Amino acid sequence: MAKEIINREENYSLWYNNLVIKADLAENSAVRGCMVIKPYGYAIWEKIQAQLDKMFKETGHENAYFPLFIPKSFLSKEAEHVEGFAKECAVVTHHRLMANPDGPGVVVDPDAKLEEELVVRPTSETIIWSTYKNWIKSYRDLPLLINQWANVVRWEMRTRLFLRTTEFLWQEGHTAHATQAEAIEETERMVQVYAKFAREYMSMPVIVGRKSESERFAGALDTLCIEAMMQDGKALQAGTSHFLGQNFAKAFDVQFANKEGGLEYVWATSWGVSTRLMGALVMAHSDNNGLVLPPKLAPIQVVMVPIFKTDEEHESILIKMNEIKQKLTALGISSKIDDRDNLRSGFKFAEWELKGVPVRIAVGPRDMEKGTVELARRDTLAKEFVSQEGIEIHIQKLLDDIQANIYKKALDFRDANTVKVDDYETFKKRIEEGGFLLCHWDGTAETEEKIKNDTKATIRCIPMENAEEEEGFCVYSGKPSRQRVIFARAY
Amino acid sequence: MAKEIINREENYSLWYNNLVIKADLAENSAVRGCMVIKPYGYAIWEKIQAQLDKMFKETGHENAYFPLFIPKSFLSKEAEHVEGFAKECAVVTHHRLMANPDGPGVVVDPDAKLEEELVVRPTSETIIWSTYKNWIKSYRDLPLLINQWANVVRWEMRTRLFLRTTEFLWQEGHTAHATQAEAIEETERMVQVYAKFAREYMSMPVIVGRKSESERFAGALDTLCIEAMMQDGKALQAGTSHFLGQNFAKAFDVQFANKEGGLEYVWATSWGVSTRLMGALVMAHSDNNGLVLPPKLAPIQVVMVPIFKTDEEHESILIKMNEIKQKLTALGISSKIDDRDNLRSGFKFAEWELKGVPVRIAVGPRDMEKGTVELARRDTLAKEFVSQEGIEIHIQKLLDDIQANIYKKALDFRDANTVKVDDYETFKKRIEEGGFLLCHWDGTAETEEKIKNDTKATIRCIPMENAEEEEGFCVYSGKPSRQRVIFARAY
Structure with missing residues (x-):
């Protein structure tokens, strides 16, 4: 197929956009900032959903569904929360259209104005905690461990497919606990679930850490996150888990009777990942030939392309391919035989490379004679000839190998793009090359702000895993510090 | 537990509402007309979703996701469609709130008015067909078989949990075809998928039929449906499949190049079922003790309640129950051991009856001595003592039996509540008793309208299966007719 994506080295941003569109993941819609997720992209999202949902259930969570709309007054019950979301929300003001009295089409019916405007949920803390007020009476009702799969809307001014869209799909966990300690434990448990998912399923190394105060979720006391590095050296926040303290319980007056019969406010967490993960998946692994999908999330793990001249050859190759397909299916490996009659095999090869299918099998008449197939792996583009006999076992191992190799490559x-930096002049030069800069920081928002204004770099997180205490001096202010944090430019 | 639901015979409508709330399926939210689907209700919906999704994929469909918002002008591109939906839609007019200059809280920012208002999707034909215009160029792009799982909003004035809510969850299939015949075939295929699902999974008998012109979907040339009878004799439309002709293709100028190179408009279908199915499930089978769930859709198929006095008894019973649980799990049967220490077993029995768990096992010290359990089935409330040995096989058969028995009971x-009626006086009396009235109809909208005004009965459908041609005379006008149709009052 015609090469239609620009090279990564030439224009990373355009390369990403080309790829998302050409690989049939998503496209812009007729509605400003909203995307259409196409079937191939949605199939990947379904795999992400299925695995995360399993992990949420294994950690004791249940799904539920809360309203799309939030009464305007709810948003302002938690002071920081409204500050964070009021400026970018879709507001429903009317409930009816009418025929245009002055011409064709329809107009808003002025008589159908709502008494109180409704906001399309940008996140659901407020509507959920107003509900929890009725659900939580006693310590026996706790913990309450609920997740919701939903669409949310944030009126972004600059949007990019998957990374930042007005509407996006996500899951949001909202849990309620009797004690601060339990809520903190839950916050940490869920950021670890995200880290495990990113590493084992997306093959994407992530750093688990804590956000600085200025990067926290609006209404949280503490925000934990997983941060990944994209191939241009920029950081991408891939998931967050918030310890909300008693803020929302107080805003919505949610108290429980403890074992001693006293009343206490409930402790809360919330945590979420979104279709942004799709953007991370694309940017973490893909190359100039297209997507490179980790086998565990690939809708099609193996594609088979027959190569033939005569009808007899065609027929015998298809019989063999169907045999292989059956054996793969028995091992739980998904495959597709691309038998389209109007396309050359070279075109098909390029198309499946573009779509990131991990393994490609080609079989021609010579292969049939020799009892072999040509096997190509997407991650390294390496090819080998292997025996048709036992090929399913070979592929099973190969898929594991690809899954691990993609991870290792990203790691x-x-x-290679993470450096310790101890003086600000070096910082300003080094940040231009991208990557993570491990620096001492004096812990103040002022320093953070100044560095951001100078360099566009932000503190991605204060690492929590393998984080060594290390005495040092802030890269900007020279004041004392006890741990390095990660600075980077970010998506 | 305290009996908190009113008897079905006393007030069917209140009984339904009590049941939905007390069985923890759903509740009203703080937003007018919108519901909260609680974890137990959502778990049933997840089972419905999973099975339908499987059936859609088996019939060649893929999932995708389209925007929540529809530009106002799109709605009016198809004349009948806008007529059907404009009067009941949520309209987004602004994209920002601001601090209230005159007091506390937030107000709509008048400077953030949208150039064109957005409607929250009541259904997605328009936004999807505006997208298909870019996806469909040639006959090779057809058929396009896409489904979407989504939330939709219709501004209903009178709402009831699950049956009619402002926001609801659903799936909407939108397919595009090269020929009229293929589109009609798809319309019929999907109504049959719905019928199969209703019968085999919901244990709910349904009649497959065609809507009269006045009951058609806004923009369709033909609407097929499945209609079920609730226990008060009223009809409930449980799913619809629409043949849309070329209406939306013409409205959005979607043409394809046929094999001969000529341009033709594409043929369309759409089809959907919603969380309304949850209401149907409740109303079709439940009794005065609570829900009666068909085993295939029950989140918990078997509940086990230990009965004991001493710690030793408790311990040995739990060991036995865990053994049984393992054996059930191995057969794919879900179970739960209710070991809550603060509730009497009588309370637990009532609670699980309320929640419709198909099979209950109780084990006490006497059972342990004898190697038996007490087994109660929810549908008939019958109890029996059976051996602990091989109980999992017994339960497996019992679940199948319950699934079949619930269906038979509803059928x-x-x-018993379906009668042929041939004169209008009888019709007017008989309709007061509920049920389906099989009558000849002259095929005119006038007659339909008059009968509706007189009796509140509508034509639920013109049956398509086992439909015998039968010469006769319209029950209202006396004009000739060739087939009986189903009249009923409906939800």
């Missing part, structure tokens, strides 16, 4: 890249 | 009820 090596991150390691 | 018998429908048969």
Whole structure:
């Protein structure tokens, strides 16, 4: 197929956009900032959903569904929360259209104005905690461990497919606990679930850490996150888990009777990942030939392309491919035989590379004679001839190998692009090259702000895993510090 | 537990509402007309979703996701469609709130008015067909078989949990075809998928039929449906499949190049079922003790309640129950051991009856001695003592039996409440008793309208299966007719 994506090295941003569109993941819609997720992209999202949902259930959570709309007054019950979301929300003001009295089409019916405007949920803390007030009476009702799969809307001014869209799909966990300690434990448990998912399923190394105060969720006391490095060296926040303290319980007056019969406010967490993960998946692994999907999230793990001249050849190759397909299916490996009659095999190869299918099998008449297939792996583009006999076992191992190799490649890249920096002049130069800068920081929002204004770099997180205490001096102010934090430019 | 639901015979409508709330399926939210689907209700919906999704994929469909918002002008591109939906839609007019200059809280920012208002999707034909215009160029792009799982909003004035809510969850299939015949075939295929699902999974008998012109979907040339009878004799439309002709293709100028190179408009279908199915499930089978769930859709298929006095008894019973649980799990049967220490077993029995768990096992010290359990089935409330040995096989058969028995019971009820009526005086009396009235109809909208005004009965459908041609005379006008149709009052 015609090469239609620009090279990554030439224009990373355009390369990403080309890829998302050409690989049939998503496209812009007729509605400003909203995307259409196309079937191939949605199939990947379904795999992400299925695995996360399983992990949420294994950790004791249940799904539920809360309204799309939030009464305007609810948003302002938590002071920081409204500050964070009021400026970018879709507001429903009317409930009816009418025929245009002055011409064709329809107009808003002025008589159908709502008494109180409704906001399309940007996140659901307020509507959920107003509901929890009725659900939580006693310590026996706790913990309450609920997740919701939903669409949310934030009126973004600059949007990019998957990374930042006006409407996006996500899950939001909202849990209620009797004690602060339990809520903090839940916050940490869920950020670890996200880290495990990113590493084992997306093959994406992530750093688990804590946000600085200025990067916290609006209404949270503490925000934990997973941060990944993209191939241009920029950081991408891939998931967050918030310890909300008693803020929302107080805003919505949610108290429970403890074992001693006293009343206490409930402790809360919330945590979420979104279709933004799709953007991370694309940017973490893809190359100039297209997507590179980790096998565990690939809708099609193996594609088979027959190569033939005569009808007899065609028929015998298809019989063999169907045999292989059956054996793969028995091992739980998904495959597709691309038998389209109007396309050359070279075109098909390029198309499946573009779509990131991990393994490609080609079989021609010579292969049939020799009892072999040509096997190509998407991650390294390496080819080999292997026996048709036992090929399903070979592929099973190969898929595991690809899953691990993609991870290692991304980890090596991150390691190669992570440096300790101890003076601000070096910082300002080094940040231009991208990557993570491990620096001492004096812990103040002022320093953070100044560095951001100078360099566009923000504190991505204060690492929590393998975080060594280390005495040092703030890279900006020279004041004392006890741990390095990660600075980077970010999506 | 305290009996908190009113008897079905006393007030059917209140009984339904009590049941939905007390069984923890759903409740009204703080937003007018919108519901909260609680974890137990959502778990049933997840089972409905999973099975339908499987059936859609088996019939060649893929999932995708389209925007929540529809530009106002799109709605009016198809004349009948706007007529059907403009009067009941949520309209987004602004994209920002601001601090109230005159007091506390937030107000709509008048400077953030949208150039064109957005409607929250009441259904997605318009936004999807505006997208299909870019996806469909040639006959090779057809058929396009896409489904979407989504939330939709219709501004209903009178709402009831699950049956009619402002926001509801649903799936909407939108397919595009090269020929009229293929589109009609798809319309019929999907109504049959719905019928199969209703019968085999919901244990709910349904009649497959065609809507009269006045009951058609706004923009359709033909609407097929499945209609079920509730226990008060009223009809409930449980799913619809629409043949849309070329209406939306013409409205959005979607043409394809046929094999000969000529341009033709594309043929369309759409089809959907919603959380309304949850209401149907409740109303079709439940009794005065609570829900009666068909085993295939029950989140918990078997509940086990230990009965004991001493710690030793408790311990040995739990060991036995865990053994049984393992054996059930191995057969794919879900179970739960209710070991809550603060509730009497009588309370637990009532609670699980209320929640419709198909099979209950109780084990006490005497049972342990004898190697038996007490087994109660929810549908008939019958109890029996059975051996602990091989109990999992017994339960497996019992679940199948319950699934079939619930269906049969509903079918018998429908048969007993379906009558042929040939004169209008009888019609007017008989309709007061509920049920389906099989009558000849002259095929005119006028007659339909008059009968509706007189009796509140509508034509639920013109049956398509086992439909015998039969010469006769319209029950209202006396004009000739060739087939009986189903009249009933409906939800």
